[in-house]
Amino acid sequence: MDEALLRSLTPSVLGILVRRGADFAAAEDAVQDALVEAVRTWPADPPRDPKGWLVTVSWRRFLDTTRAETARRRREEVVDEEPAPVSGVDDTLQLYFLCAHPSLKPSAAVALTLRAVGGLTTRQIAHAYLVPEATMAQRISRAKRTIAGVRFEQLGDVTTVLRVLYLVFNEGYSGDVDLAAEAIRLTRQLAAASDHPEIAGLLALMLLHHARRASRTAADGSLVPLAEQDRQRWDTKAIEEGVEILQAALARDRLGEFQAQAAIAALHADAPTAEETDWVQIVEWYEELVALTGSPVVRLNRAVAVGEADGPRAGLAALAQLDGSLPRHTAVAAYFHERDGDLTTAERLYVEAAGQAANLAESDYLTRQAARLNARLR
Structure with missing residues (x-):
């Protein structure tokens, strides 16, 4: 069973069902049923057209669960036998815009897109938002209900879509879920259209x-x-x-x-x-970013750049103006204390930072830095 193929086809199949008139939640349920059926039957009888097969089975599952018989007959007139050839329209991209509908808060739009289009689990999205999994599940369910009945003609705004795409890219880049290439592909399409x-x-x-x-x-x-x-x-x-x-x-x-x-x-x-990095220019660009966003994380990154451009004490001074609970704040402080020659403080802060790390790779790296300094201090 080619799980990667199923994963890549799922967003497009979901988009096709929504385009045909299924509401978002019902379409996703139908697609999930089709995926279960694919896992069961494809190893023994793989289809010649996997996407067409998924569309057919998903659509039939949707029709089977539609209670209103008049609506069912109307939809069956459109597709009752084999599906029409899949159009060249990228329904995945359209689905991103649907998930960025203006009726949704940005956080809900991102969460819904990561779940329905990006393929992340609710647990992974909850981890990204630092909330319990049950809370994120409720948020996603509310988002689905909010856009129930919304058509592809009523799409969201590009700003939210861009933030969604960037978060998907970052999730893929981390290695947790490899979505970076898909995010780039969709962004290319968006750039070509605008x-x-x-x-x-x-x-x-x-x-x-x-x-x-x-x-x-x-x-x-x-x-x-x-x-x-x-x-x-x-x-x-x-x-x-x-x-x-x-x-x-x-x-x-x-x-x-x-x-x-x-x-x-x-x-x-x-x-x-x-060593040849132009840190002075980087500081200037971070000043622009601070003006554009006011983001505390951007201010932290600016402090790093200041320390590289003007020395560790300048970096520590910039860092002192920021909230110490910011992600990576302790790690940056450890780095600058080491650069400034205070190895005892740096070693202690590296240990603290390792305990605060967002992932195992980062924690391991910071632990190694602490061990390296500890060996030097003996």
Whole structure:
């Protein structure tokens, strides 16, 4: 059974059912029933057209559970036998817009999209939001009810779609769920259909980050920080494409946060070595990002850049102005204390940061840093 194939086809099949008139929740239930049937029957009798098979079975499941017989007969007139050839329209992309419907709060739109289109489990989404799984399940259920009956003609806004795509990309990039390539594919389609500079900015940002993917982890799976990555393993074609797209977007003079983030990523990609990174320019771009977003996380990243540009004490001073509960705050403080020569404080903070890490790879890396300093202090 090709689980990857089923995963890749599911969003498009769901989109087709919604386009045909099924409400979102009923369509998802029907698709899930079809997937169960596929797992049961495909190993012995694989279909020649997997997507067409899923559409047919899902649609029939939907019709079987439709109570109103008049509505059922009307839909059966459209598709009762084998399905019509699947159109070239990317229903997955349309489904992203449906999940970004203006009646939904942004957090609900992201959660719903990650569940229905991105394929993440409710548990994974709950972890991303730092809420209990039951709370996230209720949020997703409410979102489904909210958009019940919404047609593809009543789509959401591009800003929410971009945030959804970026979160999907980041989930894939982390290795938890490999959705990065799908996020890039959909963003390419969105960029081809619109000349919005922020769409181009997001695409550039994804490409520039994705170009470093092969160098982010060692052979044993351990995390490799940016400064220690083998830059020979970076994808130069993806970097060139990302920079070209970014330059065209910036020329429009309509700066947005994704363009600013891409500019920072481009400066990292442009440096032949970590020591040659233009941290002064990066600080300037973070100033732009702070003005655009006011995000505490952006302020933390700016503090890192200040410390690299002006020295560890300047970084610590910038860090002192921020909330100490911010993710990575303790790890950054440990790094700058080590740079400043205070190994005892740095070792203690690395231990604290390891306990606060968001994933095992990060925790392992910080634990190794603490152990390294502990050995030096003996």
